Amino acid sequence: MKFNLWFTEYHNENISLSMRVKEVLYLEKSKYQEIAIIETYDFGRVLILDNTFQTTERDEFIYHELISHIPLFTHPNPKDVLVIGGGDGGTVREVVKHKKVERVDFVELDEKVIEACRKYLPNLSCEMDNEKVNIIIADGIKYVAETDKKYDVIIVDCPDPVGPAKGLFEKEFYKNVYKCLKDDGLMVQQSESPLYDLKLIENICKYLKESGFKIIMPYSYPMPSYPSGFWSFTLASKKYNPLDVDENKIREALKEIKTKYYDEEVHKAIFLSTPKYLKELVRNITKSL
Amino acid sequence: MKFNLWFTEYHNENISLSMRVKEVLYLEKSKYQEIAIIETYDFGRVLILDNTFQTTERDEFIYHELISHIPLFTHPNPKDVLVIGGGDGGTVREVVKHKKVERVDFVELDEKVIEACRKYLPNLSCEMDNEKVNIIIADGIKYVAETDKKYDVIIVDCPDPVGPAKGLFEKEFYKNVYKCLKDDGLMVQQSESPLYDLKLIENICKYLKESGFKIIMPYSYPMPSYPSGFWSFTLASKKYNPLDVDENKIREALKEIKTKYYDEEVHKAIFLSTPKYLKELVRNITKSL
Known part of the structure; x- marks a missing residue:
């Protein structure tokens, strides 16, 4: 029993x-x-x-593959990457699989999360000591406001918009992310449930547009352990469109990057298979999908 | 409170x-x-x-649009349709939206489900009295074994494979579905969770192949009220491939069919965005994805 x-x-x-x-x-x-x-x-x-x-160990591959490989295969040369949040290490683990990535600044607010995950979630935290990874214990909101660094790709692996994470969903933050990206840079953010949080996704897209991003595209996918089992990321880009990638190049690169969910077909299809009502909502704001 | x-x-x-x-x-x-x-x-x-x-009233549109419009827009001329199961009426509601559909034989085992849904779920059961719809209270397993009719499209809107529904996941059933389809017919079946029920999906694909279907393709999507929030249908076809459809024709037809989830982009992308591990499993069996 x-x-x-x-x-x-x-x-x-x-x-x-x-x-x-x-x-x-x-x-x-x-x-x-x-x-x-x-x-x-x-x-x-x-x-x-x-x-x-x-x-969770069972479904984290969906989330971490999709938050990482979509932006990193959309950018043709993602050398400098900033990861904000995600103290479990799953996103960083996927990011360092890319040979083109030379440096990952990993900004996490709560040192204790990193410590706990290093000890109890080794399948996720296994690349914390990778020489490309520079761990910075700081508030991501302040970090992007204050740093002079410019990145190719910024990944915002944030929790729900409550408490200290609230500012990661406000206009000021997106403006600073825009500032911290090179002229052809792009960002991806965790953007909650397309069933429960449609108003939030709409606001994120508005703020991203007002911050100067040219291409704004949410993408949705099943995520069993999250509310409604239905989740989204939003990609915002200054130059590169994820639908313009060469699938053959991804297929080639994936020979050396082991994935379970993501492949060269998923890369574009995940945007196109996003529900009509969500695409329409964003098209009304951005005209870019 | x-x-x-x-x-x-x-x-x-x-x-x-x-x-x-x-x-x-x-x-x-x-x-x-x-x-x-x-x-x-x-x-x-x-x-x-x-x-x-x-x-559920909140998320049924995802399930019912995807089980109906994918097969009905894959077949160029779906005149005769058989729906097995789905006593709530949601699938039938979507099917009759297609002008080309002339007749829907709707086989449901449990008359009491239809009665209850007619009374309490009018948003789903609203087309039960549509003149195209022929309600047959019978066991779908026996029905396909015994009927001489031939259909263009068969939709198996079945519950989980327990109790009387178990036979809807067995080889004998798929052989009879194959028999009940015209030479260019196709079928779609509810095929459980790609997270929990991978072995079952593998068996369904094997049985479909052994029954003679040429094209066998599962597709997955988020389904908030179902276990793991991550669900699948499997399409099996004698001739038509869903990836060969003309998106412009779908776009045109959708001007008169109101959908919230499905659109001409979703039609193909839902197959391509299905996770790598599921596509690989099926490719190993069928070589058709």
Whole structure:
């Protein structure tokens, strides 16, 4: 008989997802949030921040492949990459798979998240010591406001827009991201559920447009451990359009990059298969999809 | 304060999804199953069979548009359509939107499901009285074994492979579906979660191949109220490939068919954006993707 220990995330006051728990591996309060890592029966190890699922061993490949390879294969020469958030290390792990990437500045607010994931989620944090990776413990919002560095690609692997992460969804932040990108740079941000958070996605796209980005394109995909199981990223670019990539070049590069979800067909099709209602909403703002 | 009434679906013994309930509208045992219709706060009205979510007012458009418009726009002239299962009526509602469709034989096992949905889910069951629709209360497995009719398109809107629906996932059934299709016919079947049910999808594809289908292609999409929020259909065709359609023709036809999820871009991209691991599994069996 399995012990009846469950963790429940209340997505809001009306809906919840529960996973049966084998063991609570880590539970600690940092300066910013309550951090938990649990071992579940169905989703392997799971990182939880303030009672919200962040990443699970079972489905993290979907999220981390799509937040990384879409922008890095859209940019023809992504040498300098900035990753904001994602203390579990999954995004950085995918980013360093790209030979063209020379340096990854990885800005994470909460050192304790990195520590916990280094210990309990080695499948995600395995590239934290990669020589390309420069870990910076700082607030990403302040970092982009203050740095003089210019990047080819900026990946915003942010949590939900509550508490300290709220500013990662405001106009000021996108203006600073624009400033921190080279003239042909591009960015991708985690942009919540296309079922629950349509107004937020609309605002993100508006702010990105007002910040100067020429091409703004959300893309959606299934994400089992997140609210509604239906999630999105939004790509904003100064020059390169993800639909213009050469699929043969991606196919060639993927011979040396192991992926489970992403391939050269997914690269373009994920934008085109995004639901009509979401494409229409964004087209009304940007005319770029 | 909201009354703390919840319905919980246990996807398996280790994971569950719960929705807060405003009211239980209908709860009755038929010959085949326990039927419930509840009013929820987040997903509107919800049909539940044997404690399993079947359809919700909030996300049913994803499922019903994709199970219907993909096959009906793949076939150039879908005059005669057979729908097996889907007593809520959502699939039939989408099918009759196609002008070319002249007749829909709609085979449902459980008359009580149709009755309940006619009363409590009018947004789904609204085309039950359409003159093109011929309701047949029968077991779909027996129906395809015994009928001499030939169809252009067969849509299998089946529940999970348990109880009386088990036979809808067996080789014998696919052989009979093949027999009931004209020489250029095609079928689509609900084929469970690409996260949880990979072995089942593999078997479906094997059986479809052994039944004689030339083109076998699964496609996946987010489905918030189903286990893992990540779901699939599998298309099997004697002649027409969904990737060969003329997008302009679909765009033109959609001027008179209102959709929220499906559009001419989604039609092809949904196959191409299906995860690499699923495409590879099927390619190993069929070589057709």
